[in-house]
Amino acid sequence: MIAVHAAPPKAKLTPEHPFRLNTGRIRDQWHTMTRSGRSARLNRHMGEPFLEIHPEDARALGLAPASLAELRGQGARAVLRVLVSERARRGEVFAPIHWSGETAPTGRIDAVVGPHVDPHSGQPEAKAAAVSVAPFAAKWFGFAVSTALPAPKADYWARARSEQGWRLELAGAETPEDWEAEARALFGLPEARLTRVSDSARGIERLAFHEDGRLVAALFVSPRPVAVSREHLASLLGGEGAQALSGRPGADMPDPGPVLCACLGVGVNTILSAIESGAALSVEAIGAALGAGTNCGSCRPEIAALLANARMREAAE
Numbered sequence: 001m002i003a004v005h006a007a008p009p010k011a012k013l014t015p016e017h018p019f020r021l022n023t024g025r026i027r028d029q030w031h032t033m034t035r036s037g038r039s040a041r042l043n044r045h046m047g048e049p050f051l052e053i054h055p056e057d058a059r060a061l062g063l064a065p066a067s068l069a070e071l072r073g074q075g076a077r078a079v080l081r082v083l084v085s086e087r088a089r090r091g092e093v094f095a096p097i098h099w100s101g102e103t104a105p106t107g108r109i110d111a112v113v114g115p116h117v118d119p120h121s122g123q124p125e126a127k128a129a130a131v132s133v134a135p136f137a138a139k140w141f142g143f144a145v146s147t148a149l150p151a152p153k154a155d156y157w158a159r160a161r162s163e164q165g166w167r168l169e170l171a172g173a174e175t176p177e178d179w180e181a182e183a184r185a186l187f188g189l190p191e192a193r194l195t196r197v198s199d200s201a202r203g204i205e206r207l208a209f210h211e212d213g214r215l216v217a218a219l220f221v222s223p224r225p226v227a228v229s230r231e232h233l234a235s236l237l238g239g240e241g242a243q244a245l246s247g248r249p250g251a252d253m254p255d256p257g258p259v260l261c262a263c264l265g266v267g268v269n270t271i272l273s274a275i276e277s278g279a280a281l282s283v284e285a286i287g288a289a290l291g292a293g294t295n296c297g298s299c300r301p302e303i304a305a306l307l308a309n310a311r312m313r314e315a316a317e
């Protein structure tokens, strides 16, 4: 037993580094994902690194939801997806520890954490770094799916396993001149058949590549964070992918939305529809109706939060 005394963080907040950065685990990953990152199922919940920030701080900094933020500290930088959330306290931000140079080179949060260590345990001050936060000036955002491991060179990228291959988030500070050449290099597909929808006035590009009649890769580009159904696109890989460029399931196929329950593959939209229809109004009822939350249970707090939000909305109406 060692008697210890609480001490303030060694990293001091300054006008240059005014935010306290807390780092930690997320629900479905472990360490640097050397094992959990191989599971397509575990990657469905959170496919890229993020920065959780209070709505007031995000507004003051001009950080829109799903845009990208640049953190600086210790002479290093990280670029992370913005997650605006009341769970973050004002003046404090949270970022996960799991992404490495292999999965998201600008998502390595350890780079901005100071070298101070606890005198007894030797643990780094990973819960109390001092950082600056600013918008990352992206000219374009991209989302891609590919059956083969892609080779991204963009300023920002994060890749994750999917059932049929890979999914990839991208962004860049400069817009490439030739999107076809860019996509062919990204996917390593010099000869594959290309289908393309392009609206250069709005900065929108959609490219799908087929080999032997099968969809092997697709890239969606927009000047704003790309709004397509990621689960749907990832599920089209390896099939005909005839409607892939629409980015959404057809009207006869409801979009389940981002996966909330990774164990059972249940999306946020599916849970919200069950709540809104009145068919399931408790965590247990949602489990009984959809299966969500009935295996490892780690998504149950998020299901409870969806229910609480729905009740608040109803009370306000």
Ligand code: FES
Residues within 6 Å of the ligand: 260, 261, 262, 263, 264, 292, 293, 294, 295, 296, 297, 298, 299, 300
């Ligand atoms: S994530 Fe395991 S039960 Fe939902």
